[in-house]
Amino acid sequence: MSDVGGIAADRLRSFIERIERLEEEKKGIQDDIKEIYAEAKGTGFDVKIMRQIIRLRKMDNADRQEQETILELYLQALGMATE
Numbered sequence: 400m401s402d403v404g405g406i407a408a409d410r411l412r413s414f415i416e417r418i419e420r421l422e423e424e425k426k427g428i429q430d431d432i433k434e435i436y437a438e439a440k441g442t443g444f445d446v447k448i449m450r451q452i453i454r455l456r457k458m459d460n461a462d463r464q465e466q467e468t469i470l471e472l473y474l475q476a477l478g479m480a481t482e
Contacts, residue, residue: 436446455463474480
């Protein structure tokens with residue numbers, strides 16, 4: 400392993416190359432996700448709502464309920480709440 404200025408160059412190169420490979424994989428996955436959204440849109444689904452659902456499903460149930468409560472409170476304050 401060669402050191403350049405106290406840095407293990409081979410080790411650094413290894414980290415960089417691993418990150419670059421993962422970035423490529425991530426881009427491929429992002430492209431796949433984009434295609435799925437396009438397919439869903441093509442069959443009539445609302446992609447914007449689908450993204451919201453995915454975001455909500457990632458959340459802890461308590462956090463989601465807290466956000467929904469605050470949202471309802473704000474809507475009421477603005478006279479926009481559904482009764």
